[in-house]
Amino acid sequence: MTDKLAKQLLEAAADFEHFAPEEVKAYLRRAAIRISNAQRPRNNIILLSEVTEVMSDYAEQQNLTIDEAVNAALLDWASARGMIEIQDLGDEEE
Numbered sequence: 001m002t003d004k005l006a007k008q009l010l011e012a013a014a015d016f017e018h019f020a021p022e023e024v025k026a027y028l029r030r031a032a033i034r035i036s037n038a039q040r041p042r043n044n045i046i047l048l049s050e051v052t053e054v055m056s057d058y059a060e061q062q063n064l065t066i067d068e069a070v071n072a073a074l075l076d077w078a079s080a081r082g083m084i085e086i087q088d089l090g091d092e093e094e
Contacts, residue, residue, distance in 0.1 A: 005030055045070075 009027050012019045036046055047055065047070070059069035078084040 005034065 005027065009031060012024050012027055016024070033046060033048075052066075055066060055069050055073065058064075058073070059066050062069060062072070064072065075084070
């Protein structure tokens with residue numbers, strides 16, 4: 001964890017009194033997810049329980065698998081922000 005999150009955790013630990021409890025809680029939650037992800041095989045993801053519930057409902061409504069629903073939501077998000085264009089996906093979508 002040698003990135004921004006690690007730096008934030010170290011800063012919070014060094015100056016704990018000046019961080020809001022909600023901020024520290026968010027850092028710890030993100031760190032726990034990272035640690036949990038590091039212990040799993042690559043290409044597996046762990047969703048927050050709230051996200052899992054939303055994506056499961058969406059998948060059911062759209063008659064999709066959970067993987068298809070998550071991919072659809074992420075593609076929507078990334079394309080709306082100009083991070084990816086549908087034609088960048090190549091033949092995978094066909």
